[in-house]
Amino acid sequence: MGQTLLLLRNFARSSIPVARLGAGSRFIRFRSPNWAIQGRERHNSTISSTKPPAGAHSRKPVLPERLLVFHAGTGRSVFLGCWKISTIFIFSFFCLVLAPSYFQSDDQPIWGAVGVVAIGVVPMTAVAYLTSPFVANIHLRLPPFARYSRELVHRYSQALPKDAKLELTTMNFIGMPRVTRITISELRPARERFGLVNYVRDTKEKNSKRSWYMGKASRQFAVHGGTRITQGSGVWENVAATISKRSN
Numbered sequence: 001m002g003q004t005l006l007l008l009r010n011f012a013r014s015s016i017p018v019a020r021l022g023a024g025s026r027f028i029r030f031r032s033p034n035w036a037i038q039g040r041e042r043h044n045s046t047i048s049s050t051k052p053p054a055g056a057h058s059r060k061p062v063l064p065e066r067l068l069v070f071h072a073g074t075g076r077s078v079f080l081g082c083w084k085i086s087t088i089f090i091f092s093f094f095c096l097v098l099a100p101s102y103f104q105s106d107d108q109p110i111w112g113a114v115g116v117v118a119i120g121v122v123p124m125t126a127v128a129y130l131t132s133p134f135v136a137n138i139h140l141r142l143p144p145f146a147r148y149s150r151e152l153v154h155r156y157s158q159a160l161p162k163d164a165k166l167e168l169t170t171m172n173f174i175g176m177p178r179v180t181r182i183t184i185s186e187l188r189p190a191r192e193r194f195g196l197v198n199y200v201r202d203t204k205e206k207n208s209k210r211s212w213y214m215g216k217a218s219r220q221f222a223v224h225g226g227t228r229i230t231q232g233s234g235v236w237e238n239v240a241a242t243i244s245k246r247s248n
Contacts, residue, residue, distance in 0.1 A: 061147035069232040070138035081175035087124040094120030133222040141165035157238035
């Protein structure tokens, strides 16, 4: 009888009455509250261990992925674009309007018509030849870690990998922007077109794969001067130094 009472007492300690479902119903047995508290603590500790620390993802990049590192100037770009379009109008007037009347006139010599055609063709050809390598903007593609401060950008630009990507914006025949995407290892310093071109790349392989209607890939680039920029100030100097160092 004593052993039975002892067993009943231990059973009462390990269970508590919660609710009575009705007349003659039995108590619902649960584990000790200590077990519930310990289980809740373990659950909360597991959740807290999986959460990232406060502020880990609150910091956002302060620099864009496509960072402007060189800008030739809005005034210069607009002037060259208008110059290109003006020579096209001159060519259209002299070669398509004036020259046919010279050819059909019996009073004008043939060399007069040839001179009129030359007046329209020469300016357009010269301007297109001299201004086609002109670079208006240069953008550097930044990896994620380099976008959080200017100091990291400068460190990255001082030790650029060979596959660092550049985007050089030039102007096509009618003054529209033309973007050339290359890696830094493709560029090398040069001096061509009366000293206007100071960077070139090899485009033989690219041109062999391009369709005829796409035209040839840009091979020559003229990067001169430049205006002050806010975020990418000083980065292009590091890029140019890297290109010059690796080409030697």
